Amino acid sequence: MASATDTANPDPAGPDSAGRPFRKRTAGRRRFPGLPGSRLGRLILILNLLGLMILVSGALVLNELRRGLVNARIDSLTTQGELIASILNQAATVGEPTPQMDAALATELLQTLSNPRAQRARLFDSEGRLVADSEWMADEVERRVLPPARARDDQPMDFRLLPPARAPTRDQIQQALQGEVSTALQGRAWAGMRQGDRGRRVVSVSIPIRHVRAVLGVVTLEASDVDAIIARERAALVPFILIAVAVTLASSLLISRLVAQPVLRMARAADRVRQARARAISLPDLARRDDEVGDLTRSLEAMTQALSERMDAIEAFAADVAHEIRNPLTSLRSAVETLDLVTDPAARERLLNVLKNDVQRLDRLVTDISNASRLDAELSRDQPRAVDLRRLIADIAGIYQATAKPGDVTVEFAPHKGSETVTVMGREGPLGQIVRNLIDNARSFSPKGGMVTVGLVRVRGEAIVTVADRGPGVPPENLETIFERFYTSRPKGAAFGGNSGLGLSIARQIAAAHGGTLRAENQLGADNRVIGAIFTLILPVAGA
Structure with missing residues (x-):
């Protein structure tokens, strides 16, 4: 009773429910070519990944920078340590045949060669005892900021209530340093990171002082600017994080505005239709959108x-x-x-x-x-299936022929040559009802003892079924009216109540549901006189 509506590809010339013309979408146009999915889905994917990519790329770049700086610092300290160890071996080695290191001379040379402002240098003898330290020789005073003064009546802080510090103890720091020196005394250079005396991470290298095969001592160089490097790296990472957060917030707000809020509006509009018992929903501003939300609204x-x-x-x-x-x-x-x-x-x-x-x-x-x-x-x-139209019509015509009585209108099926197999996609029951309704209508208008002829022909991918009678025909002004519900125009002598006026209306409705058409025409004789009516049913052939 209602015509089928194609909402996926609306007619660009036809108006929508609010009277606006539909805009035809171009199937091949893609806002982001090369990405699968819908336009709105691609937009959401790109916006969500953009912030994450910024943060990850920034972290990767800074991690590489940090690793490169630490490695460069180790290389620099190793070069300096090897140079100092070579000079000490050449200038501060005494004694034959058992070589020893002159501690006083080695201390003077270490003071000359080291740079206390850039790194800390230590000298250990062959027993692992500390001989010299650049901090002893540097003319610097360590400065620390004092805590704020407290009032006299303030209670002294009970340090016993403070939680234990997580930093390594002094003994642990000394053990790490001794392990490093022990490794170097075995003739193997050591390079890496460890905790310094003040709890800061330091880059440290320990180079053995070798005289031929004997190890006379160890030179240890350490740089304590690692924490400063990491702090600068973290400060450099802050802009990337802020940008990533801003992009994520902007994308979230955009998605909320483009998707969440329109869906909520549609839900509220649907509730208004349900509560107010309205006939239609209308969201003109959303229907103008050229994305999936607009498609859903339309x-x-x-x-x-x-x-x-x-x-x-x-x-x-x-x-x-x-x-x-x-x-x-x-x-x-x-x-x-x-x-x-x-x-x-x-x-x-x-x-x-x-x-x-x-x-x-x-x-x-x-x-x-x-x-x-x-x-x-x-x-x-019912699901559409392949229907052999020739067999279906032949069976229906056979039933009329088998049940015909003397004087009844006969039904003859005369298919066109070459139409042995005509297959259409549809439902066999409703298609058979079309043929029966057309035959019943033709018989009711045929004279007693007359004949109704049913034809079938296939022309250019279409199956054409004709039902012709020899009755009075149809008035020209009623060629369309006869398909309206409850319209009937009985010939003289027809049985009263034999027609309800619904047969042709039902037949046209079934034809439209199968993508076909049904029309009525008058047959003209040689002198242009009406000799009967002919109804033509056109259906698309399966696979055409």
Whole structure:
């Protein structure tokens, strides 16, 4: 009862439910070429990944920078340590045949060669004892910021209540340094990071002082600017983090504005339709959007508009049914009221015939109305299948031929040559109902003993079924009216109540549901005189 609506590809010339023309979407246009998915999905993916990529790329760059700086510091300290160890070996080695290191001379040389402001240098003898330290020789005073002064009446802080420090203890720091020196005394240079005396991480190298094969001592150089390097790296990472957070917030707000808020508006509009019992939903500003939200809005508007049209069709159908049933009921009531007052047997017989005809008409109306009301459900329930149209029509025509009585209108099936196999996609039951309704209509307008001819031909991917009779034809002004519900124009002599006016309407509705058309024409003779009517059903052939 309602026409099918294509909401996926609306006609660009046709208006939507609010009277605006639809904008046809271009299937091949993609805002971000090369990425799969929908436009809105690609936008969400790119925006969410952008902030993460910025943060990750910044972290990777700074990690590489940190690693490179530490390695460069180790290389620099190793070069300096090897140079100092070589000089001490050449200038501060005394004694033959057992070489020893002159501690005083080595201390003077270490003071000359080291740079206390850049790194800390230590000298250990062959027993691992500390001989010299650049901090002893540097003329510097260590400065520390004092804590703020407290009032006299303030209670002294109980240090016993403080939590234990997480930094390594002095003994642990000394053990790490001794392990490093022990490794160097075995003749192997050591380079890496460890904790310094003040709890700071330092880059340290220990180079053995070798004289031939003997190890006379160890030179240890350490740089304590690692924490400063890391602090600068963290400060450099802050802008990347801020940018990533800003991009993430902006993308989240954009997604919320583009997706979450429109969906919420559509939900509220649907609630208003439900609560106010409205017929359609309308969101003009969202329907103009050229993305998936716009498609969803237009689909919802088209869906509610189709439902509204179906409700109007149901209301009109109910009104037509009430009008058509009221006529035979009025006739029945009048006949029943008059029957008791009539004493003439002939008159009573005529009234009884009227009652019988009205009952038959009501029965025919109820049957056709039931078929029409179930039609939409049947068409939506069954799945289309390949139907051999030639076999279907031959079976229907065979039933009419087998049940025909003397004097009845005969039905002849005359398919065109070359139409041995004509297959269409559809539902066999409704398609057979079209053919039966057309044949019944043609028989009702055919003279007694006449013939109804059913034809079938395939032309350029279309199956054409014709049903022709030899009746009075159809008035030209009624060639379309006859397909309206409850329209009937009975020929003289036709049985009263034999037509409900729903057969042709149901046939056209089924044809439209299968993508076909149904029309009526008049057959003209040699002298342009109407010699009958012909109904033409056109259906698309499967696979064409």
